[in-house]
Amino acid sequence: MASLKEVRNRIVSVQSTQQITKAMKMVAAAKLRRAQDNILRMRPYAQRLNGILANLTGLTGGEMVSEYAEQREVRRVLVIAVTSDRGLAGAFNSNIFKGVNALLREQYAAQAAAGNVTVMAIGRKAQDYFGRRLPTLGSYGHVFTQLSFDTVRVAAEQAMDGFRNGDFDQVVMVYNEFRNVATQIVRTEQLLPLVPAEAAEEVATSNVDYIFEPSKEEIVQTLIPQSLKIQLYKAVLESNASEHGARMTAMDKATDNAGELLKSLKLTYNRTRQAAITTEILEIVGGAEALAAG
Template sequence: MASLKDLRNRIASVKATQKITKAMQMVAAAKLRRAQMAAEAARPYAERMESVLGNIASGIAGGPDAPLLLTGTGKDQTHLLLVLTAERGLCGAFNSSIVRMARDRAFALMNQGKTVKIFCVGRKGHDPLRRLFPNQIVDFVELRANKGVTFADAQAIAEKISAMFVAGEFDIATQFYSRFQSVISQIPTAQQIIPATFPEAKPADGAAAVYEYEPDESEILADLLPRSLAVQVFKALLENGASEQGARMSAMDNATRNAGEMIKKQTLTYNRTRQAMITKELIEIISGAEAL
């Protein structure tokens, strides 16, 4: 049986932990709002880019001079997995679900005899993957913690990837990130980024405008495809940012609630023990007095 002092200490420590988790939850809530706003603000750019590229690409895709970023190398031997995770933990299953998805895909591909290379963004994805695939990690980018992701970050990553692609180091690239659906649900998602895929070009309402291009289509495409890669990565990073904060918020909410329950239980034991001791002491005094 723990002594009263032990119990008191234990309650105090759980209370301190609860304060921390509560604070983390509130910080995550504030950051979530900012991350969501950033993700929303980036949407128009990505949408326009997609629709224009879709328009041009559908016209040129079959042509002989279509750029490789669009058509791919025609092989699917070497796969690059771009795994986007957070810099920090304590956010529920956020990091581990992305890592698990990437890991399963990597094993599945390796079973088919394909070569797998891994590009990690974020420390929390790098650590577990490094243990599993020590020789397959080709690059690792650490995002500066605490600052929001900027387009420059995404651009740097995209540049590295396209340089690798041009050098013929892989055939197909897929990125893994967590799509933000709501505070309680983030969906780990795999998206193929090279060769580029576009949603079926919707016929523009009524006036299927015939555009004039300057310079011509293939040159515009060659200029825009690398940019579009950066936009895709940027979008994934922003979604990830919102997902991370959402996951942390609900994880910390749970932790706070659990701590509350633990405090309740321990206070009950504490009070019982205290009562039992008082009773015991009283009995001792009374029986002592009777013996006189």
């Protein structure tokens, strides 16, 4: 049985850990509110932009004539993996690692075996993990330190340039989609080549009349790069909100577990203390009886 001093030290240690997890939970909750507001504002904008692009595509005959829509044989793949900069968020980061590994195993096994899979790691955890396993593109390990559209735009433009120049035949994003504090879903979405919008056929048959200036084609060519950058920025914002939700949940569970452990340790401490007192009493009684017998 552990000594009283050892149990006391463990109680103090667990109490300190519990205070830290409580503080981290509160910090994550504060950051989550801001991150949730950001993604809730971004979603309608991204959907509206995609809707406008679908409308224009439908009015131009349903075909997207763009260098970003070129369908090629998939020989070289770029996977954009979005994680966090820090851990202590439960399975948040490991789910992305598993998602990317499953994607390579199930969909891009031939390309991975040939060494034709490159990872753009957004977030320090992704950079640390994939940097030791696969070729990487760019350095975006600390995007969340100063999260902004301009920072993500640089990453999006590098991926777009790689596709346009023929360095990659397909670009795929893997990220955590934010649903609520307790639920984050790993999403795999194709960024390039562009997938024709489902709404294009419906819009093409509608009786909507537009006045275009300068022309439909030029407007589409302007909107497509912007839409791609917004898609990646939205994925990063989704991941940011998911991270804080996952960390808040993980720290809440850690705090509860620390409370349960404290109860067990205090019970052990009281039992050990009672056993020590009983032993001392027995020793005193035994000594007194020995003196009386002598």
